[in-house]
Amino acid sequence: MEGVLYKWTNYISGWQPRWFVLEGGTLSYYDSQEDAWKGCKGSIKISVCEIQVHPSDFTRVDLIIPGEQYFYLRAINAAERQKWLVALGTAKACLTDNRTKREKELQENTEALKTKMSELRLYCDLLLQQVNKIQESSLAETTADSGEVGDETGNLVKSTCTTFLKTLEECMQIASQTFSPDLLSQTPPGSPPVATIKPQKDDSGIPTQAFLDSCYAIVPVLDKLGPTVFAPVKIDFVGNIKKIQQKVVSDPESFPTLQSIVLHEVETEVAQVRNSATEALLWLKRGLKFLKEFLSEINTGMKDVQGALNNAYGKTLRQYHGWVVRGVFALALRAAPSYEDFMAALVSHEGDELKEGFTTGMHRDLDIYLPAMEKQLSILDAVYEEYSLESDEIV
Ligand SMILES: CCCCCCCCCCCCC/C=C/[C@@H](O)[C@H](CO[C@@H]1O[C@H](CO)[C@@H](O)[C@H](O)[C@H]1O)NC(=O)CCCCCCCCCCCCCCCCC
Numbered sequence: 001m002e003g004v005l006y007k008w009t010n011y012i013s014g015w016q017p018r019w020f021v022l023e024g025g026t027l028s029y030y031d032s033q034e035d036a037w038k039g040c041k042g043s044i045k046i047s048v049c050e051i052q053v054h055p056s057d058f059t060r061v062d063l064i065i066p067g068e069q070y071f072y073l074r075a076i077n078a079a080e081r082q083k084w085l086v087a088l089g090t091a092k093a094c095l096t097d098n099r100t101k102r103e104k105e106l107q108e109n110t111e112a113l114k115t116k117m118s119e120l121r122l123y124c125d126l127l128l129q130q131v132n133k134i135q136e137s138s139l140a141e142t143t144a145d146s147g148e149v150g151d152e153t154g155n156l157v158k159s160t161c162t163t164f165l166k167t168l169e170e171c172m173q174i175a176s177q178t179f180s181p182d183l184l185s186q187t188p189p190g191s192p193p194v195a196t197i198k199p200q201k202d203d204s205g206i207p208t209q210a211f212l213d214s215c216y217a218i219v220p221v222l223d224k225l226g227p228t229v230f231a232p233v234k235i236d237f238v239g240n241i242k243k244i245q246q247k248v249v250s251d252p253e254s255f256p257t258l259q260s261i262v263l264h265e266v267e268t269e270v271a272q273v274r275n276s277a278t279e280a281l282l283w284l285k286r287g288l289k290f291l292k293e294f295l296s297e298i299n300t301g302m303k304d305v306q307g308a309l310n311n312a313y314g315k316t317l318r319q320y321h322g323w324v325v326r327g328v329f330a331l332a333l334r335a336a337p338s339y340e341d342f343m344a345a346l347v348s349h350e351g352d353e354l355k356e357g358f359t360t361g362m363h364r365d366l367d368i369y370l371p372a373m374e375k376q377l378s379i380l381d382a383v384y385e386e387y388s389l390e391s392d393e394i395v
Pocket of ligand 1: 218221222225230232233236237239240274275276279280283286287288290291294309317325328329332336337395
């Protein structure tokens with residue numbers, strides 16, 4: 001498949017049209033179709049990246065290799081995105097079978113089933129979005145007493161349903177080859193032939209991998225600000241990300257959300273064991289609150305970075321630190337960057353922070369991200385509150 005997709009570049013250039021070609025399990029992009037002869041500007045292997053649909057932007061799809069590559073893409077419309085998602089999902093399923101002679105039948109089918117299940121989840125997310133859109137449209141129709149539910153959305157749902165059902169059928173075929181008939185007959189009589197799609201609740205859970213990727217995105221800024229002086233902060237922050245990542249790697253299917261991780265550790269009574277994922281998430285949450293307070297001060301127009309850091313520290317982390325760690329903070333504070341150096345640390349290309357529109361763009365983005373960050377942190381606070389997982393331990 002090939003065509004135009006908009007690719008996120010940076011705060012200055014924003015979304016830029018690029019020519020994309022999906023071939024042999026690799027998605028490559030070029031400045032334009034006409035300039036393709038000059039060679040591709042970048043590429044990403046579909047077999048190792050995660051395909052994430054955006055919860056509210058129906059044209060958006062993100063391809064992420066955690067800690068390595070991020071392609072934030074937008075199609076020209078929802079229908080185009082749909083085509084790309086099916087092409088990408090299919091490419092991902094057709095893994096090059098470079099394995100040695102086929103391993104045990106059960107292992108092969110189980111892997112295939114997992115791949116199909118992840119495709120199903122992708123289509124399920126899509127369906128939920130399209131159903132929500134239809135609900136919103138029909139609500140608008142009711143209130144406005146005019147207009148009609150968009151045919152386009154209806155067609156999208158039909159197309160996604162077809163793909164969803166086809167993939168589900170493939171799942172059932174693989175499952176029937178893998179599991180004994182008597183096991184399948186244990187399915188309760190009258191079970192619905194298609195998975196029931198439950199309405200997506202707002203608090204249905206914070207996606208684990210998306211959360212960890214977002215946390216990890218801070219690290220390059222810390223490296224730019226001062227790899228030595230901020231090393232303790234980076235080691236601590238990355239260490240907690242890795243603790244949670246290790247928990248997920250142990251059983252990816254069981255831990256799709258942060259809440260599922262905490263609940264599992266509460267149920268197995270390890271939530272408050274030293275170095276548990278729950279404890280790691282507690283400290284990440286505290287660090288993110290510090291970051292949110294700091295960025296909120298910057299967003300008010302405060303150019304005194306040291307003052308903003310100190311205020312944020314006093315409101316968040318200080319209460320959990322003994323005099324040693326407070327001393328570490330004091331050292332970090334003395335190495336705090338100037339406002340100009342801090343802005344320079346935020347951009348991908350040197351000097352972009354000096355270009356017209358950067359500051360406006362940064363405040364515009366902070367106006368979006370800070371409330372979203374606030375909401376996610378309050379959801380996590382509620383979980384820790386519900387299971388009495390907050391700790392007043394001083395480190
Ligand atoms: C301009 C950058 C200034 C950064 C200043 C950061 C201030 C941090 C305060 C000093 C922290 C010192 C280092 C670590 C201390 C740890 O002892 C403490 C407790 O650790 C936890 O102990 C548990 C029990 O042993 C253990 O289980 C757990 O795993 C462990 O974590 N940790 C903390 O207090 C957490 C500190 C988190 C600090 C996160 C800072 C967030 C990044 C700030 C960057 C600012 C600029 C980036 C802007 C990005 C814009 C997109």
